[in-house]
Amino acid sequence: MVIEETRRKRLDRGIKVRTESLYALSTWREMAYMILPRLTLILGLFILPLVLSMYWQRVLCSAGIYALLALGFDFLAEYVGLVCLGGALFIGSGGYISGILNAYLDWPPMLTIPIATLGGSVISTLILLPCLRLRGIYFAIVSFMLPLLAVYIIIALNVFGGTEGISALDTFPNIWVEQYIILGAVIFSLFAIRRLVNKDIGLIFRGIMDNDQAVKASGINITSYKTKAVFIASIIGCFGGAYLSHLYSWLGISLFAMDFSIVPIAASVMGGMGTLVGPVVGAFILTPMSEALRGFGQLRVVLYCLILIGFIVYKPEGLMNYLQRKYHQFEYWERV
Amino acid sequence: MGDEGLLQVRDISKSFGGVKAVKDVSLSLIKGEILGIIGPNGSGKTTLVNLITGFVKPDAGEVLFKDRKITGLQAHKIANLGITRTFQIMRPYHSLSAFKNLIVPLNSPRVRRTTGGRLGDRDAVAMDILEEIGFERDAYVPYKTASSLPLGYLKRLELARCIAMRPEIIICDEIFSGLSMAEIATMVPVLEKLEMEGITIMMIEHRLRELFRLVNRVIVMNFGEVLAEGIPREVMERQDVREAYLGTEVDSVRD
Amino acid sequence: MDIHILIYGTVNSVIFALIAVGFTLVYGVSRLPNFAHGALYVLVGFLTWSFIHDLKMNYPVAIILSLIISAFLGAIIYRLVLIRLRGMATSEIIASFAVSLIILEGLRMQGIGGFKGFIGPFYILPPFIEGKMRILGVLIDFQRLIIIGGGLAVVSLLWLFTHHTRIGLSLRGIAQDERAALMLGIDSDRAAVIALSIGSALAGLAAVIILPLGNVTAEAGYRVLIYALAVCIIGGLGSWAGTVLASFVLGFAMIVSTALFGAVWESVVLVGAIILILILRPSGLLGKQKELEERV
Numbered sequence: 027m028v029i030e031e032t033r034r035k036r037l038d039r040g041i042k043v044r045t046e047s048l049y050a051l052s053t054w055r056e057m058a059y060m061i062l063p064r065l066t067l068i069l070g071l072f073i074l075p076l077v078l079s080m081y082w083q084r085v086l087c088s089a090g091i092y093a094l095l096a097l098g099f100d101f102l103a104e105y106v107g108l109v110c111l112g113g114a115l116f117i118g119s120g121g122y123i124s125g126i127l128n129a130y131l132d133w134p135p136m137l138t139i140p141i142a143t144l145g146g147s148v149i150s151t152l153i154l155l156p157c158l159r160l161r162g163i164y165f166a167i168v169s170f171m172l173p174l175l176a177v178y179i180i181i182a183l184n185v186f187g188g189t190e191g192i193s194a195l196d197t198f199p200n201i202w203v204e205q206y207i208i209l210g211a212v213i214f215s216l217f218a219i220r221r222l223v224n225k226d227i228g229l230i231f232r233g234i235m236d237n238d239q240a241v242k243a244s245g246i247n248i249t250s251y252k253t254k255a256v257f258i259a260s261i262i263g264c265f266g267g268a269y270l271s272h273l274y275s276w277l278g279i280s281l282f283a284m285d286f287s288i289v290p291i292a293a294s295v296m297g298g299m300g301t302l303v304g305p306v307v308g309a310f311i312l313t314p315m316s317e318a319l320r321g322f323g324q325l326r327v328v329l330y331c332l333i334l335i336g337f338i339v340y341k342p343e344g345l346m347n348y349l350q351r352k353y354h355q356f357e358y359w360e361r362v
Numbered sequence: 363m364g365d366e367g368l369l370q371v372r373d374i375s376k377s378f379g380g381v382k383a384v385k386d387v388s389l390s391l392i393k394g395e396i397l398g399i400i401g402p403n404g405s406g407k408t409t410l411v412n413l414i415t416g417f418v419k420p421d422a423g424e425v426l427f428k429d430r431k432i433t434g435l436q437a438h439k440i441a442n443l444g445i446t447r448t449f450q451i452m453r454p455y456h457s458l459s460a461f462k463n464l465i466v467p468l469n470s471p472r473v474r475r476t477t478g479g480r481l482g483d484r485d486a487v488a489m490d491i492l493e494e495i496g497f498e499r500d501a502y503v504p505y506k507t508a509s510s511l512p513l514g515y516l517k518r519l520e521l522a523r524c525i526a527m528r529p530e531i532i533i534c535d536e537i538f539s540g541l542s543m544a545e546i547a548t549m550v551p552v553l554e555k556l557e558m559e560g561i562t563i564m565m566i567e568h569r570l571r572e573l574f575r576l577v578n579r580v581i582v583m584n585f586g587e588v589l590a591e592g593i594p595r596e597v598m599e600r601q602d603v604r605e606a607y608l609g610t611e612v613d614s615v616r617d
Numbered sequence: 618m619d620i621h622i623l624i625y626g627t628v629n630s631v632i633f634a635l636i637a638v639g640f641t642l643v644y645g646v647s648r649l650p651n652f653a654h655g656a657l658y659v660l661v662g663f664l665t666w667s668f669i670h671d672l673k674m675n676y677p678v679a680i681i682l683s684l685i686i687s688a689f690l691g692a693i694i695y696r697l698v699l700i701r702l703r704g705m706a707t708s709e710i711i712a713s714f715a716v717s718l719i720i721l722e723g724l725r726m727q728g729i730g731g732f733k734g735f736i737g738p739f740y741i742l743p744p745f746i747e748g749k750m751r752i753l754g755v756l757i758d759f760q761r762l763i764i765i766g767g768g769l770a771v772v773s774l775l776w777l778f779t780h781h782t783r784i785g786l787s788l789r790g791i792a793q794d795e796r797a798a799l800m801l802g803i804d805s806d807r808a809a810v811i812a813l814s815i816g817s818a819l820a821g822l823a824a825v826i827i828l829p830l831g832n833v834t835a836e837a838g839y840r841v842l843i844y845a846l847a848v849c850i851i852g853g854l855g856s857w858a859g860t861v862l863a864s865f866v867l868g869f870a871m872i873v874s875t876a877l878f879g880a881v882w883e884s885v886v887l888v889g890a891i892i893l894i895l896i897l898r899p900s901g902l903l904g905k906q907k908e909l910e911e912r913v
Binding site: 243248 | 456
Binding site: 103109111156157159160162163164166167168170171174175178179181182184284288291292295324325327328331332334335338339342 | 650697698701702706707708710711712714715716718719722723725726727839843846847850854881882884885887888891892895896899900
């Protein structure tokens with residue numbers, strides 16, 4: 027009896043190999059190969075609001091916020107080497123600033139959101155500044171504690187509505203503005219960050235992640251570059267926060283809640299760390315899922331933690347890395 | 363600038379825990395020379411490099427560059443003055459391709475200042491530097507990610523990162539170690555060319571034969587102190603140097 | 618007033634030390650940041666309460682049983698999850714924090730499979746000995762004295778364990794140089810399992826000693842985790858003496874600030890202390906962070 031053994035062989039598609047660095051595309055087929063995935067994402071996100079019901083449109087908005095946070099988390103963790111577990115800090119500072127400007131000074135959302143985005147990112151960057159000297163796990167731990175401590179301070183000082191928060195903030199004119207603002211922001215920041223990480227400044231960020239000593243030896247002040255990176259990530263996060271406070275027309279200490287730190291991480295792990303698009307996709311999958319489970323109360327937190335552990339332990343590459351590999355490679359069985 | 367040299371180290375000391383890694387070391391680097399620093403393992407050579415380049419703060423003593431005190435400056439500021447170094451344990455940016463590794467130094471304030479911001483296409487400059495140092499331009503090697511490069515190329519990449527800084531002083535920390543004779547043979551002309559361009563080089567090396575072809579002067583270190591200084595041949599004939607240096611070599615062969 | 622601060626500051630410091638000592642042990646031995654520490658603390662409180670009230674168990678038996686469960690859980694967490702993530706600090710943090718969320722939020726779950734989680738604030742463990750006494754004119758209840766005694770006992774027993782028993786010595790070996798310890802035939806996975814079991818049991822022990830002062834809530838889990846992290850960061854991760862020192866610094870800082878400004882400020886003092894120490898000494902008070910990786 028002859029035993030036939032086969033093994034699976036994977037090969038990169040020719041176009042993938044050719045497009046690694048410099049490339050020229052000649053045929054429609056090749057151009058479609060490059061453009062199609064991007065187009066699907068953009069069009070998909072823009073068409074979604076048209077087909078969803080009112081309830082799910084709101085869910086889409088909050089999914090957008092988580093997507094922004096996940097994007098910032100992925101950027102900091104995989105391209106700068108700063109594992110920032112305190113996404114809630116960005117949401118909180120952005121949300122509080124825009125809410126306060128709106129409630130106390132009566133400024134309209136179109137003014138408070140840009141101001142809160144900038145002001146919030148300056149503040150959260152300043153808060154994170156002393157921690158930037160820390161490496162690895164130290165930075166992760168401290169950034170994880172900061173949002174919780176912000177809550178304690180707000181309660182202790184009893185300012186900005188204390189534990190109650192401030193309600194009745196201005197909302198957006200209608201649901202379409204609400205949705206397309208956040209979807210536009212998600213897509214814009216996604217492509218902006220993708221572009222950024224391949225620019226010179228992005229290369230320096232990645233150099234810092236790989237080897238900060240060597241970057242120092244190249245005459246570059248790593249603290250100042252880390253500050254820039256944190257600032258970029260906090261702009262994205264603070265925009266989400268500012269938007270959030272107007273979306274729910276409310277601000278309170280739950281803007282610093284753990285949800286805003288943990289869901290983006292779960293989304294990134296699920297979507298595939300380091301792909302930038304993965305975390306966004308992950309957020310748009312996880313948020314509706316947890317919303318569908320809302321009836322089960324605390325069970326949904328338990329469930330998405332189980333998903334998180336499942337992915338991190340058994341499929342650490344995440345969805346997007348897997349899909350990209352499938353897209354760029356073809357497989358066949360080869361007889362040995 | 364006086365005759366004493368471009369870079370002067372005066373009575374510098376550093377101890378880690380209870381161990382004195384460098385004890386009262388003084389030396390001077392004269393403009394345009396290649397200085398070799400040799401000594402057995404653990405004699406404080408790498409610590410000396412770290413002290414000069416600001417990666418480690420000295421306990422005592424000072425370093426002067428062009429008669430200006432640079433001790434206490436942060437490492438990146440010292441690098442921007444024109445003192446660059448390679449690392450003994452190579453530190454490439456693993457996730458970047460070889461030529462993108464050079465984009466980091468090409469963005470340093472020093473390069474921006476010296477070129478007046480008119481560097482042009484950084485990728486092209488990076489590629490030129492890599493070719494100069496022995497990466498084949500037309501091959502795929504410069505496009506490979508640094509994590510997949512073989513040792514010889516990594517060592518060259520370390521040196522290329524220094525060259526990209528347009529430095530005045532390059533401190534090479536064991537840049538020949540682990541390379542074959544043939545690979546070293548291709549590196550030597552690069553260093554000679556740098557010397558001709560007026561760059562001062564300090565080489566820390568274990569490969570004595572190759573080193574002695576390059577250097578005009580060597581300093582021997584042992585137990586954190588300067589043991590001897592002078593022309594290579596004369597220094598190596600001294601009894602204490604032979605004992606300190608070659609003694610360990612003989613032991614290691616016997617093991 | 619001063620004696621009051623002295624006594625209550627000491628109690629507070631010992632509470633910090635008790636909370637942090639398990640976290641430090643696990644991190645010191647296996648470089649695993651066990652973010653499930655606070656969750657295990659609450660879980661033991663909850664289990665003990667349920668054993669007493671639902672299963673009508675004897676108090677000491679309930680305590681011992683829940684400590685054993687906690688130790689087992691620690692081992693299971695390592696075997697099932699963390700063992701596959703060794704060396705990836707981010708993944709370790711994320712995974713252990715997810716475990717923590719599962720435990721804490723799971724405890725709040727209602728009516729699934731007949732399980733009843735936390736409802737309302739009546740989860741109170743009885744003190745070991747009722748009553749109060751006066752020391753130097755300060756009224757103090759026996760439970761707080763037990764905390765001091767218990768804390769001293771735990772720290773000294775741990776010291777004896779790590780310095781004079783075979784397992785303890787091998788744990789310290791792993792902590793100092795994992796590769797060398799591996800070559801000497803010490804199983805790093807086994808050591809980590811042991812460390813996590815002991816660490817989890819210590820979290821539980823802290824819970825049963827401390828919780829009679831207040832009631833058991835799920836939120837306490839997050840607070841305990843924060844306290845443990847704060848102590849360890851200030852003391853320097855993995856440093857024993859640092860942990861004890863930082864417990865006293867934080868414990869007294871909080872009591873003094875409460876006395877001066879009021880109770881709401883104690884958390885703010887916590888922030889201040891952490892940020893100040895980070896700016897002054899990034900590796901903590903007694904942390905050992907290598908200045909440069911390259912050998913001399």
